[in-house]
Each structure stands twice: as C-alpha cells, then as structure tokens.
Amino acid sequence: MDRVVVTGLGPVSSIGIGVADFGRGLRAGRIGxxxxxxxxxxxxxxxxxxxxxxxxxxxxxxxxxxxxxGRTSLFAAAAARLAVDDAGLGMGDVARDxxxxxxxxxxxESQVVExxxxxxxxxxxxxxxxxxxxxxxxxxxxxxxxxELDASGPSITIxxxxxxxxxxxxxxxxxLCSGSADVMVAGGADSVCRWAHAGFYRMGAxxxxxxxxxxxxxxxxxxxxxGAALVLETFEHARARGARIYAEMLGxxxxxxxxxxxxxxxxxxxxxxxxxxxxxxxxxGDIDYICAHGTGTRANDLVEARAIRDVFGDRPPPVSSxxxxxxxxxxxxxxxxxxxxxxxxxxxxxxxTVNWRNQDPDMPWLDPVANVARTARVRTxxxxxxxxxxxxxxxxxxxxxxxxx
Amino acid sequence: xxxxxxxxxxLSAAGVGPQVFADALxxxxxxxxxxxxxxxxxxxxxxxHVVTDFDIKSHLGRKGTTFYDRGTGLALVATAQALEDSGLxxxxxxxxxxxxxxxxxxGSLSSTMTFSKDTLIQARPYLVNPxxxxxxxxxxxxxxxxxxxxxxxxxxxxxxxxxxxxxxxxYAQNTLDRLRADALLVxxxxxxxxxxxxxxxxxxxxxxxAAGVFVLERADxxxxxxxxVHTELSPVVCRFSPGGPTVDAxxxxxxxxxxxxxxxxDALSHSLIxxxxxxxxxxxxxxxxxxxxxxxxxxxxxxxGDCRAAAGVVQLAASLxxxxxxxxxxxxxxDGALAAAVVRGCAxxxxxxx
Numbered sequence: 001m002d003r004v005v006v007t008g009l010g011p012v013s014s015i016g017i018g019v020a021d022f023g024r025g026l027r028a029g030r031i032g033x034x035x036x037x038x039x040x041x042x043x044x045x046x047x048x049x050x051x052x053x054x055x056x057x058x059x060x061x062x063x064x065x066x067x068x069x070g071r072t073s074l075f076a077a078a079a080a081r082l083a084v085d086d087a088g089l090g091m092g093d094v095a096r097d098x099x100x101x102x103x104x105x106x107x108x109e110s111q112v113v114e115x116x117x118x119x120x121x122x123x124x125x126x127x128x129x130x131x132x133x134x135x136x137x138x139x140x141x142x143x144x145x146x147x148e149l150d151a152s153g154p155s156i157t158i159x160x161x162x163x164x165x166x167x168x169x170x171x172x173x174x175x176l177c178s179g180s181a182d183v184m185v186a187g188g189a190d191s192v193c194r195w196a197h198a199g200f201y202r203m204g205a206x207x208x209x210x211x212x213x214x215x216x217x218x219x220x221x222x223x224x225x226x227g228a229a230l231v232l233e234t235f236e237h238a239r240a241r242g243a244r245i246y247a248e249m250l251g252x253x254x255x256x257x258x259x260x261x262x263x264x265x266x267x268x269x270x271x272x273x274x275x276x277x278x279x280x281x282x283x284x285g286d287i288d289y290i291c292a293h294g295t296g297t298r299a300n301d302l303v304e305a306r307a308i309r310d311v312f313g314d315r316p317p318p319v320s321s322x323x324x325x326x327x328x329x330x331x332x333x334x335x336x337x338x339x340x341x342x343x344x345x346x347x348x349x350x351x352x353t354v355n356w357r358n359q360d361p362d363m364p365w366l367d368p369v370a371n372v373a374r375t376a377r378v379r380t381x382x383x384x385x386x387x388x389x390x391x392x393x394x395x396x397x398x399x400x401x402x403x404x405x
Numbered sequence: 406x407x408x409x410x411x412x413x414x415x416l417s418a419a420g421v422g423p424q425v426f427a428d429a430l431x432x433x434x435x436x437x438x439x440x441x442x443x444x445x446x447x448x449x450x451x452x453x454h455v456v457t458d459f460d461i462k463s464h465l466g467r468k469g470t471t472f473y474d475r476g477t478g479l480a481l482v483a484t485a486q487a488l489e490d491s492g493l494x495x496x497x498x499x500x501x502x503x504x505x506x507x508x509x510x511x512g513s514l515s516s517t518m519t520f521s522k523d524t525l526i527q528a529r530p531y532l533v534n535p536x537x538x539x540x541x542x543x544x545x546x547x548x549x550x551x552x553x554x555x556x557x558x559x560x561x562x563x564x565x566x567x568x569x570x571x572x573x574x575x576y577a578q579n580t581l582d583r584l585r586a587d588a589l590l591v592x593x594x595x596x597x598x599x600x601x602x603x604x605x606x607x608x609x610x611x612x613x614x615a616a617g618v619f620v621l622e623r624a625d626x627x628x629x630x631x632x633x634v635h636t637e638l639s640p641v642v643c644r645f646s647p648g649g650p651t652v653d654a655x656x657x658x659x660x661x662x663x664x665x666x667x668x669x670x671d672a673l674s675h676s677l678i679x680x681x682x683x684x685x686x687x688x689x690x691x692x693x694x695x696x697x698x699x700x701x702x703x704x705x706x707x708x709x710g711d712c713r714a715a716a717g718v719v720q721l722a723a724s725l726x727x728x729x730x731x732x733x734x735x736x737x738x739x740d741g742a743l744a745a746a747v748v749r750g751c752a753x754x755x756x757x758x759x
Contacts, residue, residue, distance in 0.1 A: 138564035155645035159543035256560035389548025
C-alpha cells in the first residue's frame, strides 16, 4: 500500500487556463460566468453560463487531432496535457503501461448529441452524420487523454454525473494503491449544452445572472463547462524522479442516497463525510477547509450545510463554493474542487464564495469565506461532490508530511 | 482473493430470464424479431435482436416506473432477478455495504436526443418535461436501481462501449478486494430504440438489446454463508492501445488475463470475444483458435446482436449457461480500449431462481 501524491494540475476553466492563471482567478474571486455564446439562447429567459470562451485545443494538445474528437474529449485531453506538463513528467519518466487515465463526466459529448438532434430534426434519422455518431461514446473522454499521453494503462470514463471527478480520483487512487500503475491522470470534463440549460431552468434551479451559494437570497445554478485534470502518482515514483509534490491524497468516501434522483439527502451525505474521514485517517477537527459542492440552489446548499453541521458541530471549518465563480461544471466540478483544494494546501489560502451578500438565517454556523480569498495555513481539505442519482463522492487531501513518508 | 457470482438475471433478444437465454444459445429459440410495430418512427431494419413486448409495469408495477426510460426498465428487471436468484437479503444492517456498478456506452441516446429535440421544436426552448430530465444523465439506471432496492453502498456507472462490462467487473473486484462493499449488483444495459438503431446503422453495426445483472461477492465469504457461487472471476485486465486496437494488443491483453488467472491457453474450455466486427475480429478468432485448440468459440453476436455495453454481460451469461470449466472473455473497442478476463467453474444454471 503506497501513498498517493498530487504532482500536476491542469485546469481548463472559465476563470483561467493552466494552474497559474486558475490560481490567480481563485485568489481574485474572478467571475467566469457570462452571456452564453455556445448555443443559440434565443427564447430562454436566462442566458448566463460558465463557458470557456476561446478554448483553442489545437494550441494545447500535441498528439490528438482536434478534428477527430468532440469538445468534451478535447477539454479532457487539453487538461491532461497541462497537468502532465505542470508535473514535469517527461515521456521517459514512466513506462507506457504504468500510466492510465480516469475521466468523470455528466453528459459526455453533449454538444455532439445536440448536433445529431439538429440533423434529425432537419432531415430525419437518415440524415445523421456517421462521423458525429462515432464521437458519441463517453469512453472517448478517457481515450482522448490516453491518446494524448500515449498511455496504455487503464483508460476509464466514469459517468456518475456531477460528482464524477471525485469518483475518477478515487478510482485512480485505487489503481496506485494496489500497485497496478505508477501514475494516473484523473479528473473530469463536460461541455455547456442547451438541453441541460433548459432542464435546470424548467426545474426552477437556474439563476438568472449570478450564482451565489450559501447566500440568503441564492436562486440557483449556472451551467458551466471545462476540463480538470490532476496527476496522481505513488509517493515512491514521485520521489524517485524528484517531482514537486503539491499535496497528498489521503482517501475518499463514496455512497448513494438511494432516496431520490435529484434531491440530496442529508443523512447520507453526512455518512459519506464520515466514511471519507475514516478512509483518510482524519477526524473532523483536522479539516481546515471544505471545498463545497455548493451549487447555489436553495435546497442543495441547505442540505449540504446541515450535513456539515451533523458531522462538524456548530463550529465547522470555513466552507466555500468555487461554483460561484465557475458555475456548475457538472462532471468536472469536483475535479476543479480537487485542484482548488490542492492549491489551498500548497499556497496557503482559502478560495472565496463570491456573489455573497447576506448570511442565511437557516445556516448561521456557516463561514462561506465571503467574497475575498483568505490567507490561511491549510493542512487538510475535504472536497465535496454530490450528484443526480444520489451519487455522493468526497475526496480528502492533505499537506505532504515528509515525516510520515 | 477471488470474486464470485452468487446470482444473476438477464433480458435479451431471447426474452426475459436465463432459461430462454439458454434456449437461444442452444439454437432452440429465435432471437430476431419483427420490429415494425415497436415504435412510431421508421426504423432502418424490419427485424432486430430485441426484447419483445417489454412492459416495465408488468414486471415492477406502476409505482415509480412511469418515467423510466427503456434501458432503466430493462436493467431494473435484471437487478430484481439477480437479487432473487442470489438469495441475498438486503436490510438495514447491510444496505450501506451493498452497491451498484453498471456499464454503458453513452447512457440513453433516446432520452438525451428526445430531451434535446424539445428544446428545438417546442414553442419555447425550455418547454421540456422536467420529469424526464434525470434520464439525460448516464447514471440513471444505477441511481434508480439504488432507489428501488434501497442499496446505499458504492454506486458507479462506467462508460466503455464494447468493454464496458469488463470495466465494471474490474471496478467491482477492486471495490470488494478493498472491503469497500460486501456485495455489488454489477451489470450493463444497451437499449434498442429508433435512436440506437439508426446510430448503429450509420456506423455499420447490427445493434442488439440486452440487460444483465450479476450479484458479485467475495467468493469465500459467500460460500461461508452457505450460498451457491455460480462462478469465480479472476482479475480483469483493462488496457488501452493508442492509435487504435491491434490484433497483437488484444492478444497481449488476453495473455495478461491468463497470467492473472494462473492458467494457460491450453487449459481453456471456451473463448468468447466481443468487439467491433470486421477483419480484425476474424484475425483474433483465428489467432485464438490456434492458441487454444481445445476451446470452443462462442459467436454470440450472431445470436444476440452487437449488444455494445451489454456484450460482456452476454459473454458471462453464456459462460454460465454452458457450464464453462474455464472461459476467456475478451473485448475491444474501435477506439482502442481492451479488456480480458477468465471465468472458471461455471455451475449449471438449471436451478436458477429468477
């Protein structure tokens, strides 16, 4: 049983591309949401989302041909390339069959499916473009990463909706612990799409302009997109190649509400938190910061805040939601959360919850790190991810403690 | 530590349940059915490998089933069969330790395209049916299975197309080995809809429809509780072949799976492949026939169609039905994913309780 460390970060996001820019965005409380340009939003009362404007995969990837992959796969491949470069991982540093990819997603190549739907509406099923049909399988997200890195280890896409990146990190962690790989690139990717925008609006879960998690007057989510990748490595392997270590991945918790497809359940979330703590060998008092799921809907934030109180009592650690800046990047969300958690530890700061105005009287115990990033000594972080289907997944990251190594 | 199958259920072009599946495998039952009355839409074929006359309400009642898409319905009926066959009792004492791991290609293409279509054709783009929104995520079947059978453990959906179910088995083995769960409902589903039929036509496959679910447990513990272990699974090997699949890469993956099982090509009683048909499939069949002269090759796609994510389910079900002493399951995707596993000591399933 080896220890698992984080050695590279690759965010492709609406608040910054690459670790330096993303980190600056988090510290500045940069708002990445804007008027939607990726699809025709005519007829929608609300037209804001968290798009990655000007995403230019051809300038980022080295091995995959952007013409052969859908947008979400390219988010995944570009994020992986950034992460591997950030890790200083050269081709000679790891055997091809000892590096694998795990990518989480909610809707996979949703824009491809929408393009096919438009073809069907215009010309019937006969008119579908076979080249687009070939881009549909969600497994291609992980395969784009494997192709980009020329990696022949496991190449797995996990489709557990909005907590999928944490599932991906957990599975990558298992591959490293069990000795079946030396390096795993893990994270998530999704693209903004019309149908998700419509679905959330129709559910009454969409905000008009600003996502303001934990605020008294919060009104919902903004759909977002992007790619998040982390290079996870066994401590042994990282040390042998002299890698810079950002943080250690200590463990995770996974469970299922088995309660409702879209409404979260407080008791099961609390149970998932406890499971994650047990797995990581930490106690509630050890957690310095919680990177929240924090979608910004009335119900979800309250359930999450109450589950936090169930585990931590009336004085929980600071809790912030980076979705206030990014919007809800769906399957990439907990991947961005993991990157933010890692940076919080490595750089000693707490990312803020922006767009926050008033304390919600229903959750007075919650410190949302309102509007301004905070300098802090951060040793251990809990990264929350919850999803449609009741799929809860929580990852725990800690400062690298050479003494324990 | 090996994992054992203690119960299973399957719906296929043979119909509902293992018995008719066995009949079809032995050539005693047809599996291509007329489909002209199945949907309002025009379909590319007059016949297909489908589950005929499937009505979710007749299996699971009205409550909670109204908004299931077809794939979810199929998967849940298979789950019910598997639970019943295994005799595994789920109650408040163990439900946190019982989970679900399902495989898929891209969720329900029919659900996503229909939902997406509404944003294009309705008077206003947001006039979608919110009750159908959850069907657009790819973990719907696993989430609904958890809700219906009250399973609060690990709940994961993996995408892999033709290797999806082998990915699922690998994930489940890891979860059981690391004591993260005591029992897992593992399965995969591929539904037949106008959307999947036409998508299949455009990429040159003959889509089949199937859903299968197996109860997986740590074999020794299952035996200790006095329950039957239908078969034992050696560790699954999952790999990727950059640049696309090759015969050599698929065979090397099979070699690795045999190593994991501490067995040899010579000792195989059966070999089963599922992957993209074409020249490569023929090469792999020939190479496997040379390496494993005693192994009977089962060509399952002829009988059940190309079941994509559920192809591995059909393989494992076939191994059980023929009582394979040692079967090699091999799969690959056109994108370069590879997987292989050995299953052993398959018990005859005539005593199936599903």
